[in-house]
Amino acid sequence: MIKPTTYHIALGSNKGDKFKNLQTAVNAIHKRIGHIKSLSRVYKSPAFGFEGDTFFNACLILEAYAAPELVLQELLAIETDLGRTPNEGVGYQDRIIDLDVLFVEDEIISTKTLQVPHPEMVKRRFVLQPLNDIATKFKHPKYNKEVSVLLEECQDHSVLEPVNIWLKNPAKQYGFSKYNYIAIEGNIGAGKTSLATKIARDFNAKLILERFADNPFLPKFYEDAQRYAFTLEMSFLADRYQQISEDLSQLDLFKDFIVSDYDVFKSLIFSKITLADDEFNLYRKLFNLMYKDLKKPELYVYLYQNTERLQQNIKKRGRDYEQNIANDYLEKINTGYLEFLKTQNDFNVKIIDISNRDFVDNRADYLWVLEKICE
Structure with missing residues (x-):
């Protein structure tokens, strides 16, 4: 039997019920894509690169039998189902939900639709902080540095505040x-x-x-x-x-x-x-x-x-x-x-x-x- 592929996924929301948006996305990932191995804490962070409401951010580790492009397609479909509209496209702006593939094991992928590792992640504390909760020793395949080191070296000095509510892993229900x-x-x-x-x-x-x-x-x-x-x-x-x-x-x-x-x-x-x-x-x-x-x-x-x-x-x-x-x-x-x-x-x-x-x-x-x- 083939082994699943391990993915690291980032989640963010700054519109509506932000925590509920994250939990709904987690539930959909579990139902539609694969098994969620770990969930980080949720962090409140200021809007990055534009003036907007604060974000709730988190990361998760996913095991799935689907190829990276298929996983990306499912993530985009989940975003759409949760109400993300076409005008919530690229660039810095308010988001009901934002789901990004950070790592696909130690692969380096460069296509029109998918860049892995995520090219901007090392510049974003709101990504590295929750990622460090669940993958502190994981090495970035391009920089050959552990996530903990990338967090220490990050030039984004935004102040993140842990939220005192934890996301629930749907896999725990069984x-x-x-x-x-x-x-x-x-x-x-x-x-x-x-x-x-x-x-x-x-x-x-x-x-x-x-x-x-x-x-x-x-x-x-x-x-x-x-x-x-x-x-x-x-x-x-x-x-x-x-x-x-x-x-x-x-x-x-x-x-x-x-x-x-x-x-x-x-x-x-x-x-x-x-x-x-x-x-x-x-x-x-x-x-x-x-x-x-x-x-x-x-x-x-x-x-x-x-x-x-x-x-x-x-x-x-x-x-x-x-x-x-x-x-x-x-x-x-x-x-x-x-x-x-x-x-x-x-x-x-x-x-x-x-x-x-x-x-x-x-x-x-x-x-x-x-x-x-x-x-």
């Missing part, structure tokens, strides 16, 4: 940190790894991903299921038990919670489908001995997708050994999961139908899934 351990489950191709990875990145979680790709018996199983089923299920059980036991026991003081893309109980669900009755009875005895000692997830999220969408996703990711999976096999897995979840009273279960959602490429769908998980 409340994942109230859980210690969340498991994301689903059928083959449901998107559990993608979702677990995005949640871990956005909400500072320790990520546990199943090491299925290292299992040498998996391609053999898809070629000759009857011969390799028991060997495959035993190796998966051993690997999953070892991984979960080790990863859950290793405390990470810098992470807020743990999220995994599987729960060990999937071993019993899959083995019931793949094994003969006598093999399954033996397997279940071994599984029960191991499973009772494992920590259970406090929140268990099951991503349901219909068989047609599963097959589309399987073909899209292009693993050779998965290309001939039968619909009947996928339907049995779905049934196995749903029967298991009906009987669980030990942890909180959320079943979410994502058959008509694309939370990987569509941010609105991703936020919808987050809301369903945390509602």
Whole structure:
């Protein structure tokens, strides 16, 4: 899965309810563009370069999967939606809202529409002061100086006053940190790894991903299921038990919670489908001995997708050994999961139908899934 790009964005307003304008812009950036990692304090500053009302200014750090030009387009659209009119163009003047791209990681961009790093930022204390709150050690790619140094050297001696109201980060509403351990489950191709990875990145979680790709018996199983089923299920059980036991026991003081893309109980669900009755009875005895000692997830999220969408996703990711999976096999897995979840009273279960959602490429769908998980 590709990594998001980190952006540093400046916000300013000196017309109407200035604080509300900033908060509305922050909410729109979260909803339309990407995940807001950090927000600075809000500072009151005098108008710069013209006679006008005082400004409220702030900065934020944004992670987005969109390219810089697309991010700029979205920022301009948000400005328009908030009431910025065409006569509020370039130059120094009153603004309902002003949104500027300061940095795009360490890139240097020069196009007709986008200049990065922002060419005027080093001259503006109302930009550098809030930026220093959240990126003091970040180095300007052209000047090779940290933001803190640029602030010290800034020739703009305007006096900025911190506002005693803090902007709210919309990402904080989801409340994942109230859980210690969340498991994301689903059928083959449901998107559990993608979702677990995005949640871990956005909400500072320790990520546990199943090491299925290292299992040498998996391609053999898809070629000759009857011969390799028991060997495959035993190796998966051993690997999953070892991984979960080790990863859950290793405390990470810098992470807020743990999220995994599987729960060990999937071993019993899959083995019931793949094994003969006598093999399954033996397997279940071994599984029960191991499973009772494992920590259970406090929140268990099951991503349901219909068989047609599963097959589309399987073909899209292009693993050779998965290309001939039968619909009947996928339907049995779905049934196995749903029967298991009906009987669980030990942890909180959320079943979410994502058959008509694309939370990987569509941010609105991703936020919808987050809301369903945390509602």
